[in-house]
Amino acid sequence: MSNENIMEIIKESIVKVDKDTAAQAVENALKEGFGPVEIIEKGLSPGMQKVGDLFERGELFLPQVMMAANLMTGVVNSLQEKMPEGQSAEKQSVVVIGTVEGDVHDIGKNIVKILLSVNGFEVHDVGRDALLTSFVEKAKEVGANIVASSALMTGTMEGQRELETLLRDAGIRDRVKTMVGGAPATEYWAEKIGADAYAENASEAVSKARELTAAK
Amino acid sequence: MVKANIPAGQEHIEGLGLEMLNNSDLRLIHEATMEVLENIGIETKDPEALQLYADAGCEVDFEKGVAKIPEYVVMDAIRSSPSRVRLAAVDKKKDLVLRSGPYVNWAPFGVGIEFLEFDANGKHRVRASTEADLKKSMTICDWCDGFSVADPTIAARDWTENGRADLHEVSTALCNTTKPFTFGEPEANGFEDYFEMAKLVYGGDEELARKRPLVNVCNCPTSPLQICDNSTQITIRAARNMIPNVVISMSMAGGTGPVTPEGTLVTQNAEVLADIVLAQLAEKGAPVTYGTATTIMDLRNGIASGGAPEMALFSAAVAQVSRFYGIPCGDAAGCWTDSKVPDAQAGFEKGLTAMVPALAGANLIFGGGLLEMGQTISLEQLVIDNDVIGMINSMLKGMNITDSRILMDDIEEVGIGGHFIARASTRKAMSEQSSPLVFDRNMRGPWEKKGEKDAALVAHEKVEWILENHDPCGLDRDVVKDLEAFVARRDKEFLK
Numbered sequence: 010m011s012n013e014n015i016m017e018i019i020k021e022s023i024v025k026v027d028k029d030t031a032a033q034a035v036e037n038a039l040k041e042g043f044g045p046v047e048i049i050e051k052g053l054s055p056g057m058q059k060v061g062d063l064f065e066r067g068e069l070f071l072p073q074v075m076m077a078a079n080l081m082t083g084v085v086n087s088l089q090e091k092m093p094e095g096q097s098a099e100k101q102s103v104v105v106i107g108t109v110e111g112d113v114h115d116i117g118k119n120i121v122k123i124l125l126s127v128n129g130f131e132v133h134d135v136g137r138d139a140l141l142t143s144f145v146e147k148a149k150e151v152g153a154n155i156v157a158s159s160a161l162m163t164g165t166m167e168g169q170r171e172l173e174t175l176l177r178d179a180g181i182r183d184r185v186k187t188m189v190g191g192a193p194a195t196e197y198w199a200e201k202i203g204a205d206a207y208a209e210n211a212s213e214a215v216s217k218a219r220e221l222t223a224a225k
Numbered sequence: 226m227v228k229a230n231i232p233a234g235q236e237h238i239e240g241l242g243l244e245m246l247n248n249s250d251l252r253l254i255h256e257a258t259m260e261v262l263e264n265i266g267i268e269t270k271d272p273e274a275l276q277l278y279a280d281a282g283c284e285v286d287f288e289k290g291v292a293k294i295p296e297y298v299v300m301d302a303i304r305s306s307p308s309r310v311r312l313a314a315v316d317k318k319k320d321l322v323l324r325s326g327p328y329v330n331w332a333p334f335g336v337g338i339e340f341l342e343f344d345a346n347g348k349h350r351v352r353a354s355t356e357a358d359l360k361k362s363m364t365i366c367d368w369c370d371g372f373s374v375a376d377p378t379i380a381a382r383d384w385t386e387n388g389r390a391d392l393h394e395v396s397t398a399l400c401n402t403t404k405p406f407t408f409g410e411p412e413a414n415g416f417e418d419y420f421e422m423a424k425l426v427y428g429g430d431e432e433l434a435r436k437r438p439l440v441n442v443c444n445c446p447t448s449p450l451q452i453c454d455n456s457t458q459i460t461i462r463a464a465r466n467m468i469p470n471v472v473i474s475m476s477m478a479g480g481t482g483p484v485t486p487e488g489t490l491v492t493q494n495a496e497v498l499a500d501i502v503l504a505q506l507a508e509k510g511a512p513v514t515y516g517t518a519t520t521i522m523d524l525r526n527g528i529a530s531g532g533a534p535e536m537a538l539f540s541a542a543v544a545q546v547s548r549f550y551g552i553p554c555g556d557a558a559g560c561w562t563d564s565k566v567p568d569a570q571a572g573f574e575k576g577l578t579a580m581v582p583a584l585a586g587a588n589l590i591f592g593g594g595l596l597e598m599g600q601t602i603s604l605e606q607l608v609i610d611n612d613v614i615g616m617i618n619s620m621l622k623g624m625n626i627t628d629s630r631i632l633m634d635d636i637e638e639v640g641i642g643g644h645f646i647a648r649a650s651t652r653k654a655m656s657e658q659s660s661p662l663v664f665d666r667n668m669r670g671p672w673e674k675k676g677e678k679d680a681a682l683v684a685h686e687k688v689e690w691i692l693e694n695h696d697p698c699g700l701d702r703d704v705v706k707d708l709e710a711f712v713a714r715r716d717k718e719f720l721k
């Protein structure tokens with residue numbers, strides 16, 4: 010089996026959410042001498058990338074994306090155990106995401122989270138109705154590159170502005186980029202409160218996050 | 226004049242109706258719901274709510290915040306929930322009594338956050354809604370005779386950073402309709418203020434303000450099977466003050482509920498009943514209504530579809546389920562759409578989702594003015610929906626086959642040929658005919674002469690006419706001033 014071929018099989022197994030084929034192909038790849046990192050970077054990740062593209066084009070539905078993401082996480086976890094000490098996949102950009110205090114709407118936030126992780130971001134979720142301080146603490150703890158907040162109500166979006174202040178007070182605002190979203194947020198709102206980016210939907214969130222981290 | 230409580234054809238009542246579920250269906254839904262409440266329970270972090278559940282005999286895990294509610298507690302609550310809920314209006318004659326029978330009434334949608342601005346050329350653009358937009362919307366809803374209530378449809382977003390937006394909304398509502406209304410986004414700790422404002426309307430009469438509450442509230446459980454703190458507190462405070470509380474589950478089949486409508490009907494029933502139980506535990510006899518905005522999650526993009534036929538089915542089912550429990554059904558989603566503008570998609574989806582719950586006899590169907598699943602409000606759409614409502618009300622009458630309605634005398638007298646146009650019976654029954662305001666019933670010639678306008682453009686002209694000619698305020702000038710001063714004081718405190 011050629012190298013490309015085996016990576017292609019792994020990639021397709023993610024797209025098709027085919028657990029057995031994924032397990033088999035990964036095992037074969039390891040036997041053929043591929044390293045865990047190579048398998049993640051050349052097989053699994055491009056698979057998830059394709060899932061994201063297909064979702065954006067309306068060819069895959071959310072449940073398929075979620076199942077693919079679960080499969081990918083499972084396989085990556087099992088590969089991580091096999092990784093030699095000190096070696097790891099290329100350090101991904103780290104995102105802390107959550108829905109602001111007072112707001113329980115988290116469906117949109119969850120979709121953004123999935124698409125970000127599908128596209129290679131390491132995402133930490135502080136949940137919904139999340140204390141603004143928990144965004145800050147989490148960001149410090151995981152060394153976040155991006156802090157992303159979601160607000161679905163006109164009455165709670167003020168939290169996105171407060172978060173800017175809290176990040177500044179904690180002295181980490183210049184180390185992270187901030188991104189805001191949710192139905193009432195706009196480009197103008199982001200500008201006004203000094204956030205670095207706004208995205209209208211999940212796929213735009215991914216491209217904005219890429220821009221933000223490329224610029225770092 | 227508003228037409229209230231239009232009966233849909235059910236049981237002995239004449240008219241056109243639909244019964245999608247039979248008695249064994251309803252029993253099955255009920256039993257499955259009791260399974261869910263007894264075995265899985267409902268989650269809330271509010272210690273006061275948990276204590277109320279525990280004191281009533283529920284099995285409560287205070288650490289996890291889960292209350293398992295046995296059937297007898299649910300049944301007690303259902304028994305103590307009133308079968309009639311009065312929504313009091315500034316003008317007493319416009320009070321709406323929601324009755325748990327197949328009696329249909331209509332409400333606009335609340336609360337959107339974007340406003341669709343329309344110009345005379347039929348062009349539109351969307352922007353954040355303001356207090357001024359809300360005032361216009363109140364005026365239109367007050368004027369349109371299809372709406373029995375005039376709920377605030379949009380948020381006063383120009384005040385979110387500058388003051389107490391919620392109080393601006395309540396005050397704008399109180400000053401710009403004499404119909405009853407429900408405030409869609411109450412803050413649990415705003416209750417004292419809402420009460421103070423109602424008191425101002427009653428010239429300081431505290432007893433009247435308690436007896437005839439003017440600011441009805443609404444709250445939504447969080448699917449699946451949770452009620453957030455703000456909601457539990459709204460429910461408890463509304464109950465203790467005997468303020469009508471509209472409980473609306475917004476479950477999304479395939480997302481926050483099981484993918485089958487049947488499964489989601491059960492989980493949303495558990496959510497609404499758990500909330501109603503809480504209300505009755507806080508105060509026996511508290512006025513509550515059973516609402517729904519349950520629909521499907523469109524699994525291509527995760528949105529809550531407002532124009533889906535499944536939504537119409539949910540609302541129709543909820544009309545029956547709530548009637549089964551003897552609790553008025555309101556607000557049930559209908560006259561909804563996913564469309565962004567008043568176009569063909571809006572017309573069809575609205576007609577469809579309004580008609581089915583109406584036939585099922587939902588007591589208060591809300592959706593007027595709504596576009597984009599409730600995100601956006603359009604004044605033109607409000608006026609168009611008023612026509613949709615009028616036509617459906619006409620349809621609900623069905624046919625009433627009696628000798629007196631067959632008009633045999635007229636048939637004999639006119640005989641063969643001739644016409645009925647000039648008959649006394651025709652003139653008498655003229656007003657029975659459906660007669661939409663903006664839907665055009667001319668042939669092409671006259672329509673062309675009038676400028677070839679589509680419904681949205683005709684509606685736009687009607688909107689301008691209403692805003693120019695209709696004064697919706699039922700309060701004395703002094704009361705309006707008092708309300709404004711009260712809100713201004715709170716704004717100042719907010720900014721401090």
Ligand code: B12
Pocket residue numbers: 111112113114115116117118120121157158159160161162163164188189190191192193207208209210211212214335336337338380409410411443444445446447448453455456474475476481526527528529597598599600
């Ligand atoms: C479902 C829903 C609920 C559910 C939430 C369930 C859940 N687990 O999330 C429940 C029933 C719990 C609920 C409760 C309430 N709701 Co609600 N709810 C909605 C509804 C119908 C859909 C929201 C949704 O999920 N959309 C689908 C997702 C996919 O879209 P999205 O969230 O916009 O996300 C996308 C983008 O915005 C973006 N995005 C989102 N987050 C982020 C973050 C970042 C960083 C980025 C870059 C991008 C991004 O990407 C996403 C994917 O494309 C909306 C109306 C509507 N049609 O939008 C009302 C709505 C948001 N709710 C509203 C209200 C008023 C309430 C309540 C106060 C009602 C009440 N009286 O109890 C409570 C609030 C409780 C609380 N304290 O938060 C109002 C808000 C009005 C306002 N003034 O802002 C709305 C607009 C409905 C209405 N018009 O009345 N609600």
